[in-house]
Amino acid sequence: MNIKEAATKFDLTADTLRYYERIGVMPPVTRNQSGYRDYQVRDLNWIYLVKKLRDAGLTIESLIEFATLAQMDRTQDVQAAQKTILNDQLEVIDQKIQELNDTRKLLSFKIDTYDEHLALFADGKTMPDPLWKENL
Amino acid sequence: MNIKEAATKFDLTADTLRYYERIGVMPPVTRNQSGYRDYQVRDLNWIYLVKKLRDAGLTIESLIEFATLAQMDRTQDVQAAQKTILNDQLEVIDQKIQELNDTRKLLSFKIDTYDEHLALFADGKTMPDPLWKENL
DNA sequence: ATAAACCTTATAGTTAACTCCAAGGCAAGA
DNA sequence: TCTTGCCTTGGAGTTAACTATAAGGTTTAT
Structure with missing residues (x-):
C-alpha cells in the first residue's frame, strides 16, 4: 500500500506519516524497488496505534520513547x-x-x-x- | 488578590493570566488605584472555569467565543x-x-x-x- | 531612602506538532 | 514522448498556546 492510501485510510496526510517516521514515532516502513514506501500490515498497525494514542492526547515524545524501545x-x-x-x-x-x-x-x-x-x-x-x- | 496569588492558586503563571485576559478568554479583571489587577471572586470563578475547560482540551478559540458572549x-x-x-x-x-x-x-x-x-x-x-x- | 519584590504594557521568542515547498525521480495513459 | 500524478528528501514555514524580556512604576522592609 502506498503512502497516500495509508494516509487516507487513517485520516492523516502523507506529510504526517513521513514526519512520524522521520522523528521515530514509528519504525522505518518497508520500501519497494524504487525506494517508495510500501506499507505492510505491521506498518498499518503502527499507524493505528499512533493515531489512537495521539488522539487520546499522548505526546509525540512519549510515543517516540515507546517506538524506540520497540526496536x-x-x-x-x-x-x-x-x-x-x-x-x-x-x-x-x-x-x-x-x-x-x-x-x-x-x-x-x-x-x-x-x-x-x-x-x-x-x-x-x-x-x-x-x-x-x-x-x- | 494580586495576580501572583491568583496564578498560584490555580497552578498557572501570572504571564498566562495576563495572556488570557488580553486575548479575551476572560473579561477584564478589577484593578486597584495603581492599576494593578485585584482579582475578585467573580474573576477567580472565571479562572477556575477556563482552567478546567483548557485542561479538558477545549481550545482557546472556543473559550474566547464564550467569554465574548458572556460580556x-x-x-x-x-x-x-x-x-x-x-x-x-x-x-x-x-x-x-x-x-x-x-x-x-x-x-x-x-x-x-x-x-x-x-x-x-x-x-x-x-x-x-x-x-x-x-x-x- | 534605597533595595527587594511586587506590578504594568508592549513586544519578541519558544515549543510542539505539524504542513508546505523545491527539486527531482518513477509509472501509466494519450 | 510527453503529460499527469504519483513518489522521494531536505529544509523552511505555520499555528496554537504560551513564555520571556525590556523598560519602567509601586509597595514594603530595613
Missing part, C-alpha cells in the same frame, strides 16, 4: 521498560478520563442552572458560593 | 447562543471521553497480551489479525 533487542530490561511505559500511559489516560468527567459535571451543572446561575456568574454581580470551592 | 447584553439571542455553545462543548467533551475509553481498551489489551502479542507486533513477524480492524 531494541527484547532483553529483560527492555521488556520491563516497555511494560512500564504502557502502564504509565494507561495511567495518563485514566487521569484524563477522570478530568473530563469532572469537567463534564461542571459544564452540565452550568447548563442546568443556566438562568439563575450563569447570568450572575457572567455579570459583575456577587455570587454566594465560589465555583472553585469544588461545589459542582 | 454582551443578555438578549434572547445571546442567551440562545450561549446555551448552544455550552451544549456544543458538552458534546465535545463526551466525544473525548468516548475516545479515551476506546484508547484505554486498546492499551489494556496490549498490556494484557503483552508477551504473545506485542512482541510479534513490534518485530517484523506477521500478525494474524490487524489491530485496525477494530479487534480490541
Whole structure:
C-alpha cells in the first residue's frame, strides 16, 4: 500500500506519516524497488496505534520513547521498560478520563442552572458560593 | 488578590493570566488605584472555569467565543447562543471521553497480551489479525 | 531612602506538532 | 514522448498556546 492510501485510510496526510517516521514515532516502513514506501500490515498497525494514542492526547515524545524501545533487542530490561511505559500511559489516560468527567459535571451543572446561575456568574454581580470551592 | 496569588492558586503563571485576559478568554479583571489587577471572586470563578475547560482540551478559540458572549447584553439571542455553545462543548467533551475509553481498551489489551502479542507486533513477524480492524 | 519584590504594557521568542515547498525521480495513459 | 500524478528528501514555514524580556512604576522592609 502506498503512502497516500495509508494516509487516507487513517485520516492523516502523507506529510504526517513521513514526519512520524522521520522523528521515530514509528519504525522505518518497508520500501519497494524504487525506494517508495510500501506499507505492510505491521506498518498499518503502527499507524493505528499512533493515531489512537495521539488522539487520546499522548505526546509525540512519549510515543517516540515507546517506538524506540520497540526496536531494541527484547532483553529483560527492555521488556520491563516497555511494560512500564504502557502502564504509565494507561495511567495518563485514566487521569484524563477522570478530568473530563469532572469537567463534564461542571459544564452540565452550568447548563442546568443556566438562568439563575450563569447570568450572575457572567455579570459583575456577587455570587454566594465560589465555583472553585469544588461545589459542582 | 494580586495576580501572583491568583496564578498560584490555580497552578498557572501570572504571564498566562495576563495572556488570557488580553486575548479575551476572560473579561477584564478589577484593578486597584495603581492599576494593578485585584482579582475578585467573580474573576477567580472565571479562572477556575477556563482552567478546567483548557485542561479538558477545549481550545482557546472556543473559550474566547464564550467569554465574548458572556460580556454582551443578555438578549434572547445571546442567551440562545450561549446555551448552544455550552451544549456544543458538552458534546465535545463526551466525544473525548468516548475516545479515551476506546484508547484505554486498546492499551489494556496490549498490556494484557503483552508477551504473545506485542512482541510479534513490534518485530517484523506477521500478525494474524490487524489491530485496525477494530479487534480490541 | 534605597533595595527587594511586587506590578504594568508592549513586544519578541519558544515549543510542539505539524504542513508546505523545491527539486527531482518513477509509472501509466494519450 | 510527453503529460499527469504519483513518489522521494531536505529544509523552511505555520499555528496554537504560551513564555520571556525590556523598560519602567509601586509597595514594603530595613
